[in-house]
Amino acid sequence: MFENPLTAIRLLANVALVGMLVAFTMRVLSGGPGPLATWVWATGGIAIAGAVVQFVASFLYSPAIRPAWDEQVVQTHTGSYAFGYWMLLLAFLALFLATQFAGLSTETAFLLLAPILAATPSIYMIVATIRGRAG
Amino acid sequence: MNKLTNRLRVYRTAAALTQAALAERVRVSRKTINTIENAIFIPSTVLALRLAAVFDCHVEDIFALAPDDPNSNFRPNQ
Numbered sequence: 001m002f003e004n005p006l007t008a009i010r011l012l013a014n015v016a017l018v019g020m021l022v023a024f025t026m027r028v029l030s031g032g033p034g035p036l037a038t039w040v041w042a043t044g045g046i047a048i049a050g051a052v053v054q055f056v057a058s059f060l061y062s063p064a065i066r067p068a069w070d071e072q073v074v075q076t077h078t079g080s081y082a083f084g085y086w087m088l089l090l091a092f093l094a095l096f097l098a099t100q101f102a103g104l105s106t107e108t109a110f111l112l113l114a115p116i117l118a119a120t121p122s123i124y125m126i127v128a129t130i131r132g133r134a135g
Numbered sequence: 136m137n138k139l140t141n142r143l144r145v146y147r148t149a150a151a152l153t154q155a156a157l158a159e160r161v162r163v164s165r166k167t168i169n170t171i172e173n174a175i176f177i178p179s180t181v182l183a184l185r186l187a188a189v190f191d192c193h194v195e196d197i198f199a200l201a202p203d204d205p206n207s208n209f210r211p212n213q
Contacts, residue, residue, distance in 0.1 A: 003155070003165055067164035072176050132166040133176070 005061045006054065006068035007135035013050030014122040014129075020046045021115040021122075028111045036111075047118060068135040076134045080124035087120040088113065141198045144172045146190045161185040 024043045027036070058065050095112060098104035128134040147157050147168075154172075158165040161182060170176035178186070180194075187194045200207040 007164075066162060067158065067167070070163035070167050071179050071182060072163070072167040072170060075176075133170060135164050135166065 004065060004068040004135050006057050006065035007129065009054055009057045010068070010135070011126060011129045013054060014126050017047050017050055018119050018122050018126065021119040025112065025115045028108055028115075043114075043118075070135070072133060073135045076125065076128045080121035080128070083124045084117065084121040088117050091116040138201055138204065139174065139177050139198055140201055141171065141174060143168070143186065143197055146192070146197055147172075150190060152189075157186075157189065160189050 020043050024039050027034070027039050091113060095104065095109040099106050099109050125134055147154070152160075154168045155165045158168045161168075162185075163182065167176060167178075171178050183194045183198055187197055190197065195208055
């Protein structure tokens with residue numbers, strides 16, 4: 001399915017991050033289990049580890065990974081950030097309304113912004129990869 | 136409506152190249168060649184020039200503006 005090692009690693013990193021962010025969101029909304037700070041560190045750790053693994057793979061498999069960053073992938077990658085921007089903007093508005101009219105605490109709303117910020121570009125890249133538009 | 140039509144698949148099959156072989160020649164992924172052939176992805180001028188160089192033809196031989204574009208250079212009988 002994936003001819004390029006970096007494409008596969010990137011997909012796995014994005015899936016792991018989105019999975020962790022979904023778990024983090026559920027933790028924020030449910031109030032348990034475990035200390036919130038641990039979840040924040042774990043989520044951040046997954047994100048950074050994914051980036052480091054991709055960086056290392058770029059050296060290990062260079063120049064085989066070059067097509068994984070061809071112009072279509074770069075365009076898709078740019079699109080993922082634009083998508084993330086608009087999703088975050090909409091989420092900010094929705095969470096603000098929730099704090100005003102649905103009893104959501106501002107602390108919870110703040111914590112929910114992080115998964116949306118981090119997950120939406122990854123979700124975009126996952127879908128693009130499956131559709132053959134990201135390497 | 137697609138803005139660009141192309142004959143990349145025609146040129147590629149005439150040259151007996153697979154998508155993967157062509158992708159390697161122009162330094163992109165096979166999937167990028169596939170999306171170009173299916174008019175999903177519009178390549179940059181640089182990539183279009185590289186593709187034309189592989190087939191030793193002009194860019195306009197492979198790519199043309201869609202027929203409904205007022206500036207179209209599309210020639211269906213060519």
